[in-house]
Amino acid sequence: MPSLQLADSGILYINPNPAQCHVSAFFPNMVQLSASEFICLYQRGDGMYAANSNIALLRSCDGGATWADEGFLHDRARDGRPYSYHGTFVSRMNDGTLVACPFRADRSNPDQPFFSDRGGLIANEPVLLYSRDGGRSWTPPAVMQLPPGLLATPAQGIVELRDGRWLATFDRWPAYGDPGPYQPLMLCLFSSDRGATWGEWTVMADGAAAGKGYWHGRAIRLADDRLFSLFWSADMRDLARGPVDLPIHFAYADPTGRHWETPQPTALPGQTNCAAQLPDGRLAAIYTWRESEHPGFMVVLSTDGGHTWDLETQVRVWDATGWTHIGLSRPDQYPRSHDTIAFGAPSLLATQEGELLASWWCTYASLTHLRWARLTLSS
DSSP states (O other): OEEEEEEEEEEEESOTTTTTTTOOOEEEEEHHHSSSSSSEEEEESSSOOTOEEEEEEEEESSSSSEEEEEEESGGGSSSSEEEEOOOOOEEOOOOSSSEEEOOEEEEETTSSSBTTTSSOBBOOOEEEEEESSSTTSSOOOOEEEOOOOOOOOEEOOOOOOSSOOOOEEEEEEOTOOOOOOOOOOEEEEEESSTSOOOOEEEEOOOGEEEEEEEEEOOOOTTSSEEEEEEEEEEOOOHHHHOOOOOOEEEEEEEETTTOOOOOOOOOOSSEEEEEETTSSSEEEEEEOOOOSSSSSSEEEEETTTTTHHHGGOEEEEEEOOSSSSSSSOOOSSGGGGGGGGEEEEEEEOOOOOOOOOOOOEEEEETTTEEEEEEEOOOO
16 A cells, blocks of 8 residues: 655744734645745735735745745735735646635724624635736736625635636635524636636535535546545534534546536545645545544545545644644634634645645644645655
């Protein structure tokens, strides 16, 4: 059985002067530009939902060993109103164009909570930013026009399909004042004009009929052009209790992205996750493991297309024992229960060299920061 080895690890970004100011970093997402050059987008601000949140860029020119901070993609002072920017998904398209896909929220009232007590999300809009020079300059944010009445946030970077169309996956949320009950739903939106319009859509994962909820599906395009995704999954049948975690589920779609299978359970006991395909066809995944004696991030392999995963040889890349939450108390139900989490949202990149580059955010010694790990694979 092939196995993983942790080859190296380090810090992507950490507040360089914590005695002077409070800076938190979240949600790293990487793309590879060449054999030696990588960029990583991340969210920086006072806190996860802070009104001053913005998207910044790190660059490595030595294969991911060291990283330099190049500042924000967009100057928030140029906006006509006080927006905060969240989500750091980035893709490299076939022609080399980089596309960032965050969302922004109007923070004219900076004290308004990001989520209501019933799980409704603050009003926001997804945007796209483009770079054609390797991330050294970016276009101003362009709003993605969603179907009328839909409140949704990007769940991943843009996927370029076999036929050239672009696919974007979204998590649907209730509006801030919606009385509920909250029922997660994942959607795919499509663009035939490189992101200018997004008129076509389809359901990616809807578990309402089975009493399930699905979040944060991150579709990857496989070597045979089909799509594959893992989903954080939960039992939604007890409204009073709220979502109860289930094992991570998976599903495939045809190369058009229009037809998704019903998600099926794996044996992975996690929440947020990210999958990648290696050059030999094997799948790898990183996932957040919270309900564990030793919580943290695990990287695991599958040799049968994601149906089973080799838990015996999985590798822990971060041990969050003792650092699972910030503060003294936390709300009971998701999404408010994640207001005080201290780690999450891992990403995984299969490099051109056939290795895996993992990244995540975590909190240690009161500093919420970003880390990376490089994993090699045996045959």
